[in-house]
Amino acid sequence: xxxxxxxxxxxxxxxxxxxxxxxxxxxxxxxxxxxxxxxxxxxxxxxxxxxxxxxxxxxxxxxxxxxxxxxxxxxxxxxxxxxxxxxxxxxxxxxxxxxxxxxxxxxxxxxxxxxxxxxxxxxxxxxxxxxxxxxxxxxxxxxxxxxxxxxxxxxxxxxxxxxxxxxxxxxxxxxxxxxxxxxxxxxxxxxxxxxxxxxxxxxxxxxxxxxxxxxxxxxxxxxxxxxxxxxxxxxxxxxxxxxxxxxxxxxxxxxxxxxxxxxxxxxxxxxxxxx
Numbered sequence: 001x002x003x004x005x006x007x008x009x010x011x012x013x014x015x016x017x018x019x020x021x022x023x024x025x026x027x028x029x030x031x032x033x034x035x036x037x038x039x040x041x042x043x044x045x046x047x048x049x050x051x052x053x054x055x056x057x058x059x060x061x062x063x064x065x066x067x068x069x070x071x072x073x074x075x076x077x078x079x080x081x082x083x084x085x086x087x088x089x090x091x092x093x094x095x096x097x098x099x100x101x102x103x104x105x106x107x108x109x110x111x112x113x114x115x116x117x118x119x120x121x122x123x124x125x126x127x128x129x130x131x132x133x134x135x136x137x138x139x140x141x142x143x144x145x146x147x148x149x150x151x152x153x154x155x156x157x158x159x160x161x162x163x164x165x166x167x168x169x170x171x172x173x174x175x176x177x178x179x180x181x182x183x184x185x186x187x188x189x190x191x192x193x194x195x196x197x198x199x200x201x202x203x204x205x206x207x208x209x210x211x212x213x214x215x216x217x218x219x220x221x222x223x224x225x226x227x228x229x230x231x232x233x234x235x236x237x238x239x240x241x242x243x244x245x246x247x248x249x250x251x252x253x254x255x256x257x258x259x260x261x262x263x264x265x266x267x268x269x270x271x272x273x274x275x
Contacts, residue, residue, distance in 0.1 A: 018061050020045045022052050024068040035067040042148065065148075073152045075145060075215070082146070082211040084153025086164055089128040093163065102129075103261045107238045107268035110134045114191035117232065119178035123212055124150055124171065126196060126240075131167035138190070140176045145215045147175040177217075179225060185232045193233040196240040197221055197247065226253045230271060237271040 021039040023031045027049055039046035042065070047055060055061045063077035074083035096102040104126060108116070110133035118127045121139035123146070131137045141147040151173050159165050174181065178195070198218050221239070229237045230253075241247045243265040248255075257270040 019063055019065070020047050020055070020061055021065040021067070022047050022049045024066055025049055026069070027067075028069045031067045031069050031071060034071055035065075038065065038067065038073070071156070073149060073156075075149060075211075077214060080211050080214065082149055082215065084123065084150050084157060086125065086128045086157070086159065086168070088125040089167075090159075090161065090164065092125075092129050093132065096129075103259050103266060103268055104129060104238075104240075105133070107240075107257070107259050107270050108192050108194065108236065110192065114235070115189075116192045116194060117182075117185075117190040119182070119193065119195045119229070120197055120217075121150065121173060122146065122196065122216070124154065124173070126194070127171055128164065128167045130194070131170040132163055134192075135170065137171045139171065139173045140178050140181045141173060142175070142177040142217045143215050144175060146212060147173065151175075179228075182225075182228045182232055187231055188234045189232045191233070191235045193229045193237045194240070195221060195225075195229060195238070199242045200245040200247065220247060220250075222250070223252050226251060226271075230273065233271075233273055235272070235274040237273070239269045241267045241269065243267050 021035050021042065021044055023035050036046050044065075052061070052064065063075055066074050066076055068074070072083065074081050092102060092104075096105060108130060110116070110130065112133070112135065114134040116127075116130055116134050116137045118130070118137055118139040121127060121141040124139065127137045127139055141150065154168050154171055154173060157168065159168075197220055198213075198216050200220075226237065226239070239248070243260060248258075248267065248269055253271065255269045256272040256275060259268040259270070260266070
């Protein structure tokens with residue numbers, strides 16, 4: 001997937017999208033039952049999988065939710081498949097245990113009793129890693145479709161690794177815009193506040209985030225938003241960006257630490273309020 005593919009798919013999604021719920025082929029009764037339940041919960045039609053190709057040919061469906069026979073949930077948009085899996089969190093933890101350091105860990109400086117707010121939750125890859133080290137992670141995800149896939153995954157995913165299951169159990173996710181959410185939070189509500197807006201100049205090739213891009217929110221942040229994040233934080237605010245993006249240059253807020261990963265160009269800009 002490249003930039004043109006993503007932009008083409010985003011145009012489909014940003015139109016008045018036609019969406020439905022179905023099952024995989026050779027579906028089981030339990031898969032059909034769950035698909036019909038989600039159809040009612042989401043307020044979108046259910047169609048038998050055998051009729052899906054006809055609906056696509058008619059142009060009456062842009063993308064669709066799929067319940068497979070393992071009762072996993074995903075979204076299909078053309079060749080793109082969006083589903084929940086904490087794979088990068090697992091890789092990150094393996095690297096952390098082997099190398100003894102991680103840029104996100106070094107940025108947030110977690111303590112076991114910390115409450116973390118993740119304002120731009122996405123697929124939850126960073127949140128799962130953070131949750132291992134803290135008491136709780138509260139997240140917001142504004143995209144309804146991403147929220148549905150990820151919240152379903154958080155409730156139903158079972159890993160062979162106990163640390164992942166324990167971390168997921170410490171996550172609370174809300175389908176809400178970050179700006180609206182933080183506006184009604186009290187001062188110093190969270191120990192650590194984390195914000196990871198979509199990158200301006202992402203690497204599309206071989207990116208695990210490509211399936212998320214058509215459904216993501218691309219609003220950026222400004223000084224006013226950062227000041228609100230600082231208001232609700234006790235210890236620190238961490239903003240994740242890319243070295244080749246301009247986000248940090250647009251902010252007049254002074255950062256106490258800026259951590260740069262030369263390997264992938266990730267930048268973690270930290271405001272330490274407990275210094």
